[in-house]
Every structure is written in structure tokens, then in C-alpha cells.
Amino acid sequence: MTNSSASEPFSAVAPYYDQLMQSIPYLWWMHYVETLLDYFDRPAQKVLDLCCGTGNLSELLALSGYEVVGVDRSAAMIEQARRKAEQHQSGVRYYVQDAAELDSGETFDAIVSLFDSLNNIIEPERFAEALRRAYQHLNPDGIFIFDLNTEYAFVQKMFDQRLLEPSAPLRYRWRSRYDKESRLCTVQMEFWVREGEQERYFTETHLQRAYTESEVREMLYAAGFAEVHLFDAYTLHPPDRRSDRVFYVGLR
Ligand SMILES: C[S@@+](CC[C@H](N)C(=O)[O-])C[C@H]1O[C@@H](n2cnc3c(N)ncnc32)[C@H](O)[C@@H]1O
Numbered sequence: 001m002t003n004s005s006a007s008e009p010f011s012a013v014a015p016y017y018d019q020l021m022q023s024i025p026y027l028w029w030m031h032y033v034e035t036l037l038d039y040f041d042r043p044a045q046k047v048l049d050l051c052c053g054t055g056n057l058s059e060l061l062a063l064s065g066y067e068v069v070g071v072d073r074s075a076a077m078i079e080q081a082r083r084k085a086e087q088h089q090s091g092v093r094y095y096v097q098d099a100a101e102l103d104s105g106e107t108f109d110a111i112v113s114l115f116d117s118l119n120n121i122i123e124p125e126r127f128a129e130a131l132r133r134a135y136q137h138l139n140p141d142g143i144f145i146f147d148l149n150t151e152y153a154f155v156q157k158m159f160d161q162r163l164l165e166p167s168a169p170l171r172y173r174w175r176s177r178y179d180k181e182s183r184l185c186t187v188q189m190e191f192w193v194r195e196g197e198q199e200r201y202f203t204e205t206h207l208q209r210a211y212t213e214s215e216v217r218e219m220l221y222a223a224g225f226a227e228v229h230l231f232d233a234y235t236l237h238p239p240d241r242r243s244d245r246v247f248y249v250g251l252r
Contacts (some may be wrong), residue, residue: 014076044109055081062090076234100126102133113146119208144250151210153244154178154185227249
């Protein structure tokens with residue numbers, strides 16, 4: 001077995017991310033985003049996929065006819081996304097940039113950030129800055145759609161996942177610990193990848209912060225949004241205390 005030391009979040013795992021996300025219904029997620037665009041009567045042509053990862057949603061949006069830009073902090077994730085754009089000839093432009101430092105020099109009709117990406121910004125000031133930057137990158141009548149894991153998800157240990165079948169080419173074990181005081185969830189991720197006769201082992205530690213609905217709402221208004229709406233994920237119902245994922249919609 002070859003060992004590599006602990007790596008930055010979303011770096012060593014980047015080449016395996018799509019394999020791990022095989023069962024994620026990105027197409028259905030895109031339809032949910034489009035449902036929200038219709039619901040708020042905010043037709044969009046140009047979309048920013050903020051924290052786009054390996055570009056799974058970006059590519060689908062582009063194939064559906066949107067002009068898409070994808071931004072992510074991880075160069076390794078962007079490398080995968082660019083490879084995909086080349087394969088698909090999708091025309092998506094991908095950039096390495098931190099959401100809290102977003103400065104793309106262009107504006108968008110819609111900004112989307114899916115799969116609890118923004119929970120990864122654990123400093124509230126930087127999180128608020130990311131929301132401000134999103135607002136500044138929207139056209140008048142623009143819409144910002146993102147989802148966040150709730151504290152309930154962390155308490156319920158929804159990050160604790162494993163696939164340890166010896167025959168699996170990619171095995172993993174993720175263990176989480178949530179600290180109510182700091183509102184931080186620490187996820188220790190271990191991976192074993194079969195490479196021919198060899199097995200490579202690597203780890204990543206991911207940190208997410210549980211933001212309360214009221215603090216996010218306040219930050220969105222402070223960023224300048226005229227209206228803020230919350231939904232239990234993938235529905236048009238308000239969240240309740242058992243919502244593990246909440247969608248936020250900010251209208252400019
Ligand atoms: C769970 S992945 C989701 C990726 C993609 N949105 C998807 O649905 O597959 C979270 C992504 O957020 C990115 N990320 C985390 N913090 C970020 C930040 N401050 N700025 C930009 N990207 C960030 C990570 O690099 C990672 O690619």
C-alpha cells in the first residue's frame with residue numbers, strides 16, 4: 001500500500017469525485033433550479049456556478065443552452081471540470097477563485113451554488129463576504145440560489161458514510177464530529193484507491209459550519225438582496241426543524 005499524507009479539502013479526492021457522486025441526480029437538481037427560476041419569474045441566460053467542483057451542474061446547464069461560468073477554490077477540481085468541458089465542447093469557462101474573493105469582471109442573470117458548498121466557508125465574515133460578492137455579480141433582476149446543510153444534518157451525522165467492500169475500486173470511510181459550541185462539523189475522510197496491484201491511501205479533513213436560517217437571512221439582506229426565500233430542499237415548502245438541507249433564494 002502506498003500512503004500519502006493528509007491533503008487540502010477537495011484536492012487528492014478531485015480525480016475520484018465523479019466516481020463518488022455517481023448516484024447524485026444532477027439533472028434533477030438542474031430541473032429544481034429551473035423550477036425556482038420559473039417560480040420567481042427570473043428567466044436566466046447567463047449563469048455562474050459558484051463552487052462548481054468538477055463542473056457536473058455547469059456542464060448540464062451548458063448543454064441545456066445556458067452560457068455558463070464555473071468558479072471553484074480548488075485547482076484540482078477545476079482541472080477535472082476543464083477536462084470535461086473540452087470533452088463536451090461545452091464552452092463553459094472555469095476559473096480558480098474563492099467565493100469570498102469572487103471578482104470575475106462580469107455579471108450574471110443567475111448564480112447557483114449547490115451541494116452545501118458554501119458551508120465550507122467556516123468564517124462568518126468570509127461567508128457574508130461571499131454573499132455580498134454574489135450580489136455584486138448579479139444583473140438587475142438577478143437571482144442567487146444556494147443550498148446549505150443544516151445543524152440538524154450535522155447532529156444526525158449525515159456525513160458518516162462508508163463503502164468498505166473489498167471488491168470496490170474506491171473504498172472510503174467518513175466520520176464526522178459536530179461541535180455545538182463552534183457550530184463546526186469536522187469530517188475525517190479516508191480513501192483507499194486500487195491502482196493495479198497497488199492500493200493508495202489518502203485522507204482529507206473537511207470542515208463545515210452550520211449557519212442558522214436567521215443569520216443567513218440577515219446576511220443576504222445586508223448584502224443588498226431585496227427578497228429572501230427559504231425552501232426545504234427540492235420542494236417549494238418552507239423548511240422545518242427536520243430539514244437537513246435548505247435552499248436559499250436571494251432576489252436582487
Ligand atoms: C461538495 S463540493 C460541490 C461541488 C459542486 N457544486 C457539485 O454540486 O458537485 C464543494 C465544492 O466547493 C468548493 N469550495 C469550498 N469552499 C469554497 C470557496 N470558499 N470558494 C470556492 N469554492 C469553494 C470545493 O472546492 C468543492 O469543489
